Amino acid sequence: NAGVTQTPKFRILKIGQSMTLQCAQDMNHNYMYWYRQDPGMGLKLIYYSVGAGITDKGEVPNGYNVSRSTTEDFPLRLELAAPSQTSVYFCASRSQQGVGNQPQHFGDGTRLSIL
Amino acid sequence: GDSVTQMEGPVTLSEEAFLTINCTYTATGYPSLFWYVQYPGEGLQLLLKATKADDKGSNKGFEATYRKETTSFHLEKGSVQVSDSAVYFCALSDSSGSRLTFGEGTQLTVNP
Numbered sequence: 425n426a427g428v429t430q431t432p433k434f435r436i437l438k439i440g441q442s443m444t445l446q447c448a449q450d451m452n453h454n455y456m457y458w459y460r461q462d463p464g465m466g467l468k469l470i471y472y473s474v475g476a477g478i479t480d481k482g483e484v485p486n487g488y489n490v491s492r493s494t495t496e497d498f499p500l501r502l503e504l505a506a507p508s509q510t511s512v513y514f515c516a517s518r519s520q521q522g523v524g525n526q527p528q529h530f531g532d533g534t535r536l537s538i539l
Numbered sequence: 540g541d542s543v544t545q546m547e548g549p550v551t552l553s554e555e556a557f558l559t560i561n562c563t564y565t566a567t568g569y570p571s572l573f574w575y576v577q578y579p580g581e582g583l584q585l586l587l588k589a590t591k592a593d594d595k596g597s598n599k600g601f602e603a604t605y606r607k608e609t610t611s612f613h614l615e616k617g618s619v620q621v622s623d624s625a626v627y628f629c630a631l632s633d634s635s636g637s638r639l640t641f642g643e644g645t646q647l648t649v650n651p
């Protein structure tokens with residue numbers, strides 16, 4: 425069972441470039457999330473989705489966009505990369521069963537450097 | 540809004556020592572509480588959870604009890620191993636159940 429798969433694992437971008445971080449889950453989870461983790465810090469929520477066609481902003485959405493056209497996929501788009509977006513990005517998913525008591529399942533992360 | 544406060548790290552212990560990592564929270568309603576562990580170069584993995592007051596979550600020798608009167612969910616293990624070296628995150632779900640709020644994480648290093 426693959427769980428949550430993130431691609432790529434590593435990427436270096438130049439300032440002003442754009443890219444899409446891919447996230448796919450095979451657990452039929454309705455809820456999906458994007459976080460960023462800066463060195464020595466906890467996770468900050470960027471965007472989340474409670475189902476296909478529905479997305480909402482988290483704590484730090486500026487500079488990012490998302491879409492959710494299918495249950496399985498939740499890509500994160502950086503339009504104009506800035507050095508402040510250098511971070512490790514984690515995607516997660518959760519079953520909708522039970523309000524709040526289901527854990528989130530995380531991918532292994534995408535390490536992004538912007539130079 | 541909701542918040543989670545963890546004891547500051549890093550924490551360094553010798554093998555077989557007793558571990559406590561403190562976690563307190565502020566939330567409305569009745570959140571579920573979680574401990575996640577992150578090994579180097581990996582994503583977060585659920586370690587244990589508790590969904591109501593006085594519940595005790597346990598896994599791999601780790602335990603934490605949901606204390607509503609002190610708004611705490613401290614992580615404990617009686618005898619740590621080198622393989623327990625990782626970053627530990629305390630987290631709570633919001634009142635709608637759709638989002639998690641994480642603490643800053645506590646780096647644990649266990650020396651042989």
